[in-house]
Amino acid sequence: MQSARPRPSEPTGRALLKGLAFASPFIIGFLVLYLWPILASGYYSLTDFSLFKAPKWVGLANYERMISDAKFWKSLYNTLFFTFVGVPVDIAISIAGAHILNQKLKGQPLWRALVYLPSIVPAVAAGFLWRWLLNAQYGFVNEILRWFRIPQPNWLLDASWGGISVIVLMLWTVGGTMLIYLAALKNVPQELYEAAELDGAGPLRRFWHITWPMISPVTLFQVIVLIIAFLQVFTQPFVLSKDPGLGTQTATGPGDSMLSYSIYLFQNGFTFLKMGYASAMAWVLLFVTLAITLLILWSAKKWVFYDNR
Amino acid sequence: MTTAEYQGAALGERVPVGGRFGWLMTIYRYALVILLALVFVFPFIVMLTTAFKVSDEIFMAPPELLPRTWTLDHFIGALTQIPFFRFLLNTVVIAGLSVLGTVLVSPLVAYSLSKLRWKGRNLLFIMVLATMMLPPQVTLIPIYMMWNKVGATGTILPLVIPAFLGTPFFIFLIRQFLLSVPDELIEAAKVDGASEFRIYWSIVLPIARPALITSAVFQFVWAWTDFLYPLIYLNEEESYTLSIGLYSFLGEHGVQWGPLMASCVLFTLPAFLIFLVFQRYFIGGIATGALK
Numbered sequence: 249m250q251s252a253r254p255r256p257s258e259p260t261g262r263a264l265l266k267g268l269a270f271a272s273p274f275i276i277g278f279l280v281l282y283l284w285p286i287l288a289s290g291y292y293s294l295t296d297f298s299l300f301k302a303p304k305w306v307g308l309a310n311y312e313r314m315i316s317d318a319k320f321w322k323s324l325y326n327t328l329f330f331t332f333v334g335v336p337v338d339i340a341i342s343i344a345g346a347h348i349l350n351q352k353l354k355g356q357p358l359w360r361a362l363v364y365l366p367s368i369v370p371a372v373a374a375g376f377l378w379r380w381l382l383n384a385q386y387g388f389v390n391e392i393l394r395w396f397r398i399p400q401p402n403w404l405l406d407a408s409w410g411g412i413s414v415i416v417l418m419l420w421t422v423g424g425t426m427l428i429y430l431a432a433l434k435n436v437p438q439e440l441y442e443a444a445e446l447d448g449a450g451p452l453r454r455f456w457h458i459t460w461p462m463i464s465p466v467t468l469f470q471v472i473v474l475i476i477a478f479l480q481v482f483t484q485p486f487v488l489s490k491d492p493g494l495g496t497q498t499a500t501g502p503g504d505s506m507l508s509y510s511i512y513l514f515q516n517g518f519t520f521l522k523m524g525y526a527s528a529m530a531w532v533l534l535f536v537t538l539a540i541t542l543l544i545l546w547s548a549k550k551w552v553f554y555d556n557r
Numbered sequence: 558m559t560t561a562e563y564q565g566a567a568l569g570e571r572v573p574v575g576g577r578f579g580w581l582m583t584i585y586r587y588a589l590v591i592l593l594a595l596v597f598v599f600p601f602i603v604m605l606t607t608a609f610k611v612s613d614e615i616f617m618a619p620p621e622l623l624p625r626t627w628t629l630d631h632f633i634g635a636l637t638q639i640p641f642f643r644f645l646l647n648t649v650v651i652a653g654l655s656v657l658g659t660v661l662v663s664p665l666v667a668y669s670l671s672k673l674r675w676k677g678r679n680l681l682f683i684m685v686l687a688t689m690m691l692p693p694q695v696t697l698i699p700i701y702m703m704w705n706k707v708g709a710t711g712t713i714l715p716l717v718i719p720a721f722l723g724t725p726f727f728i729f730l731i732r733q734f735l736l737s738v739p740d741e742l743i744e745a746a747k748v749d750g751a752s753e754f755r756i757y758w759s760i761v762l763p764i765a766r767p768a769l770i771t772s773a774v775f776q777f778v779w780a781w782t783d784f785l786y787p788l789i790y791l792n793e794e795e796s797y798t799l800s801i802g803l804y805s806f807l808g809e810h811g812v813q814w815g816p817l818m819a820s821c822v823l824f825t826l827p828a829f830l831i832f833l834v835f836q837r838y839f840i841g842g843i844a845t846g847a848l849k
């Protein structure tokens with residue numbers, strides 16, 4: 249777009265040089281830390297290769313091996329479980345919490361800070377803390393469930409609860425999303441609610457017909473960001489499942505229930521030194537991420553409302 | 558319905574609610590928000606009180622929140638059983654250099670992407686966006702091989718150099734901020750014959766201060782809490798960060814919950830202090846939607 253007063257004209261060649269000069273660190277960074285590694289990873293995925301062994305071309309063998317690798321499927325299943333349970337719950341809690349924070353309250357900055365606080369805790373410290381909280385005997389989570397006479401699962405040692413434990417830990421840092429929704433709620437025009445109230449719409453109908461469509465662009469963006477984050481989850485299950493008896497070796501939770509895709513990829517690359525196989529797994533992750541993201545973007549026209557006033 | 562009626566009705570609905578049940582609603586609102594805050598904060602309280610309990614009390618079923626006897630033993634244990642200060646220093650160096658790299662380089666690139674007009678600028682911006690979306694797992698192994706080839710694995714270089722090549726998230730954040738700065742400021746300086754770098758250094762950077770602080774505090778917390786990359790690159794105990802140090806603590810000594818909770822408290826404290834001081838920059842960064 250042309251501004252009212254054009255910038256003093258400058259030869260295009262000079263402008264190009266200046267632009268490139270200022271951007272040069274990232275151009276180097278892009279080539280060295282992104283473009284080349286992506287291409288190299290694609291090549292590695294077609295080879296048999298480790299730290300001590302030069303890449304040897306094997307074609308699609310790595311990808312074929314995944315089909316019969318039970319642990320690969322288990323890790324993919326776990327990660328999709330984390331994602332498809334964790335992300336909707338994350339969004340629901342965020343929207344509910346944002347409504348609570350959006351009421352007329354004194355001390356707004358304090359409430360916002362308390363909700364966001366867990367997000368700055370180092371993931372390793374958070375993992376250890378929740379291992380303690382979820383401890384079946386000494387932990388407070390089961391103690392609180394006991395007060396309410398709710399059955400207390402053996403969170404970290406029962407294969408059917410391991411995945412849920414990971415999700416619980418990840419939900420502790422839901423505050424960031426909640427604050428984004430709080431900002432979104434504040435942007436919904438008040439007149440809409442007043443008009444709906446006049447028409448006799450109750451709180452549920454007001455939410456469904458006003459709030460939900462008005463915040464749906466935020467929901468779309470958050471769903472995508474959260475899905476990408478959940479698909480890559482590494483540290484939380486890695487710390488939750490660490491078996492102290494096994495030295496530096498990683499445990500993967502009861503019945504491998506905490507083995508995330510990224511943990512298995514990491515193990516293949518850096519523990520078993522099957523770097524070709526790990527690279528192939530990385531590419532599958534990239535495609536799964538892309539496919540889910542595109543699916544959600546495609547579905548967006550059915551449920552995302554853009555206010556074009 | 559006329560506008561006057563509409564407004565009157567809207568007002569008429571609001572007044573009695575505030576009048577008759579006002580105090581009840583106020584209690585309800587605060588009860589809800591306190592409950593919400595408690596869910597997030599309660600784990601911290603457990604971390605803190607567990608760290609002050611004597612070992613026998615830690616293993617008590619059912620658990621009690623407050624220690625019967627308060628002790629500092631676990632903090633002393635945390636500082637002496639592992640080379641805590643070594644790990645702390647390593648973490649400070651890595652986090653400090655990452656922050657330095659971020660504030661030196663990311664705004665340079667952001668300036669080029671927002672205030673300079675050149676052919677290929679849009680393409681470069683698309684590249685920034687694309688790298689933000691890329692799962693880091695894809696580049697993990699080739700980048701590891703690259704650092705291995707130049708003999709940099711085991712050093713902190715792989716952990717800090719990327720910040721000196723511009724971090725896509727912060728480039729994006731600062732660019733968005735600079736777009737809202739009027740061009741007139743820059744053009745006036747240009748007419749006065751100032752060089753592009755001088756304009757950048759003495760006009761643009763001071764204006765961009767809020768975005769720079771936001772980037773710096775997020776970079777600090779990311780580097781402070783990072784686990785995967787130190788795990789991959791640091792293999793000698795003397796170069797461990799606190800994340801890796803605490804993690805191995807569990808492996809070598811079995812679970813000693815007292816010292817472990819005490820070191821988690823000490824590990825969280827600096828990030829907590831940074832958050833307290835720079836709270837509005839954190840919240841501001843989140844509100845842009847780019848960071849979390």
